[in-house]
Amino acid sequence: MSAQTTGPANPQNSSMAKTIWRDFGMIVVLVVIFILCSLLVPRFLSVPNMKALTLAVSMTGMVACTMMFCLASGNFDMSCGAVVACSGVVAAQVINLAAPVFGGAVGMILGILASLGVGLLVGLVNGVTIAYIKINALITTLATMQIARGFGYIIGDGRAVGVSVEEFFALGTKSWLGIPIPVYITIVCFAVFGTLLEKTAFGRNTLAIGGNEEAANLAGIRVSAHKLLLFILHGLMAAFAGVVLASRMTSGQPTTSQGFELDVISACVLGGISMAGGIASIWFAISGVLIMGILQNSMNLMNVQTFYQYVARGLILLIAVIFDKYKQKYM
């Protein structure tokens, strides 16, 4: 069973330790930050705050799952914040229009389907433009971001659209065993996309494409189709997050989630997912999302003004990527 070995006797152990550190290093950082905040920030470790915290990160968490796949394949997507807003407005409008005709339940289903349709469409446009026409992902998604944002305003007529069917609010506002529904959804997303990345050929192929696209193509991976699928998945996920958010806010708001895409990308990168592609793990996404969430939550608790929060978050991200650079170099 032994490979050709050169050098010291236990290379297996040292590389094992390294793998563990690489995969779970950020989790350790997360735990440390959590403990520090619990000790230093008043009211941090309280049931209502934990509820607020997990609810606050649930949106970023969901979308981070598919953003992770985009990043892993060497792409990224700036349009997801606008998709969240637009799909929320679409859901609200369609529910309001359909509910009087078909009844509340059918109206809700139609609303959710319509909003997922928005995500599908944006994902399709992004995917086709990037994977087949081969336009740069940054430019493409910047364009679709503005288009989606614009349609959000147009469809909502520039205002928030209140939803008339109350059952719709359950998705975002109800709790089960004291934990809000969106948190469960996020946990399920982490589990599903984590499994997809680590345990399926789909995940491995994504990493291969991000690692060396030409080699992946010559190894028989259908690169363009794969990328298209990633963007569609990501669009659908953003749209779904938009539905959950609209449900939580009881209305579709065209102004919501400005800069959300940057929060998601920051969280992923903070956790250790490479912007250059090829390196990703669900643990990176989870730890990045939670670290960002905890720090923001603590700053809120300590009444740090929003302007300073921006500065602090920027600094944290900068430190994280520099740290990551050295981590990679050291390995």
Add this chain to the structure above:
Amino acid sequence: MSSLPADYMEFVHISKQFPGVLALDDVNFSVPQGSVRALVGENGAGKSTLLKILSGAHPPTTGHIRIADREMAFEDTTSAIDAGVAVIYQELQLVPELSIAENIYLGHLPAGSMFIDYRQLWDKAFENMRMVGLGDVSPKVRVGRLSIGQRQMVEIAKALTRNAGIIAFDEPTSSLSSRETDVLFGIIRQLREQNKTIFYVSHRLEEIFEICDSVTVFRDGRHVATRRTMEGLTRDMIVKDMVGREIVDIYHYHPRPHGEAALKVEDVTGPGLASPVSFEVRKGEIIGCFGLVGAGRTELMRILFGAAPRRSGNVEVFGRTVDVKAPADAIRAGIMLCPEDRKKEGVIPGLSIQENTNISARRHHLRMGFLDKRWEYDNVMEKIRALAIKTPSQRQLARNLSGGNQQKVVLARWLAEKIKVILLDEPTRGIDVGAKSEIYDIIYRLAGEGIGVVAVSSELPEVMGISDRILVFSEGELVADVPRAEATQEKILSLALPQESKKHFRGEEI
């Protein structure tokens, strides 16, 4: 510490420890000025690592370098460049988006008051380009548009402008045509006359006798022997030092029975081909494709594999027409390709050996849609053993493997597939003698199982050594189909030369 001119520079007790790999183990030897020193050894013996230490790219774990009378411990590449060291790596370090001239002078671009003085840049660059035989290319051409051989020459021109006293070449000829190789050897001889110290790494032992004054042999990171090429040194002696045993006949060809057609190519055209190509490979047959660099062989392989578009023509595999639009289609149809440029097209550097090996065949081995890691582990371990891939663990990232071992990983990828036809583009480029002979064994074994094999190679002895039939390409055309029995070096070579130089070859003038 006084020194004779005879040992101008010295490696003093150099060791290099990578995680899990002792790449260099107390290496100690010296080199005189005005001479060419060959560094040879099996894949992963530590040659490239030594050059990286020389260039400051990696610090040694222990030991130091002495140049003239000064002890050096290069912290980074700039200090090595300042000390007069230029290393031309196995994997070229050029910026494809920039012009040749900009690449040559990168880091010390001639500036006017504030802006780059392009006139001067182009003139100066062109002078250097002429020295390396690139006189017919404009210095304004982007490097991305050059062939691998031409890029190599740009890299050499870059080293020349730095006026380095120590110049090291890591497998420079593996991507050069024979004419370019001659140009390179001319340059090396010139440099030797200018009293420079030259290191030359190659797996082609004939070249070492042609151009080097002495040979240093490495095995498993250790310095085994240094010998002068003059005093009755033979190729077999070097090989024995390298692998620790004798290799009698590396090709050990023996005829096999051939079946019906495995691959039938009819009037195929596409980018890089000047006229339609037709040929046939029978089951169990090994076809060698010879030609000079740029003759269209790689392009043909890429078209057959779906990596480049086929404009017209018909391809049959095992008697059935296949429509290959993408590599994935080719693989489904049973056609595999080992590409020429392993770094760019072969390995995925950030994934492990296990990942790289299993990328393709695992789709046959999913368990309820999930990766079968047990199978993947067994498969990679078997391949590591079969191909003698040198690595501490199957979890090692592909980027940390030596060049030759990366090549083996790409080959390993296909061996678990259901192969009907395998296209090998320079399968032994950068592979050491011992492993070469093992790769030939694998090729024979594949052929023996009834697979059609097409092997592209720029090494004539290799093509003649393993092929049942040789297709000769010249300037994008298939010019001849020569059975093994009728193949002679002169015949194949003269067929491969471009029309223009064929006249010269027939004896008018050179």
